[in-house]
Amino acid sequence: MxxxxxxxxxxxxxxxxxxxxxxxxxxxxxxxxxxxxxxxxxxxxxxxxxxxxxxxxxxxxxxxxxxxxxxxxxxxxxxxxxxxxxxxxxIINLFAVSLDSVNEDEEECSLLDYIPSDFDTFDEVLKRQERGQFSDKVQQYTAKLSKRQVDILNMLMDNYQAKEIQQTLEISEKEYADNLHVMRSYENVKILF
Known part of the structure; x- marks a missing residue:
């Protein structure tokens, strides 16, 4: 140089x-x-x-x-x-796979079938529910909600869409959003944990 x-x-x-x-x-x-x-x-x-x-x-x-x-x-x-x-x-995350997804190449087995475990989630939830661990907390949570919010909660648990809930309860989008905000607020939700 x-x-x-x-x-x-x-x-x-x-x-x-x-x-x-x-x-x-x-x-x-x-x-x-x-x-x-x-x-x-x-x-x-x-x-x-x-x-x-x-x-x-x-x-x-x-x-x-x-x-x-x-x-x-x-x-x-x-x-x-x-x-x-x-x-x-x-780039799509190819590693995010459901445990219930089925392998197409071989016999129809899910990933869950390959994981050795005797733990059953549904049995565990039923046991806790029978002991009342959930019902007391849920009752405390719903006691803090208004009747309208309890109705929204029940419809959400029954898999209703937001538009269907608004039409059934005859409320506006803003009222629906405000009620959801109150239902999801930390003050109310902390009881469940």
Missing amino acids: NSKDLAVLQPYCENDMRQLKRMSRSIFMRFNEPLTNADYDDFYSIANLVLWRAFNCYDPNTGVCFEGFLHSCLKKKFKSELTRRHRQRR
């Missing part, structure tokens, strides 16, 4: 990479992408790498100034980085 090469890189490297950061920031502003300070640091690191690669790939015989060449390289790299980041958000 000779002094001529250093003369090309020096304006971008001096003053804590001020000119490179200013060029990068002007590119960010055009993308209208919300970025945190950590994102800016990531993109400045990418800009450093792009500066070095652009310097190595730059051919002065093309008739384009180095600044224009660097600007186009930065813009392309930032676009591809933003695309990569957004793609990560769209």
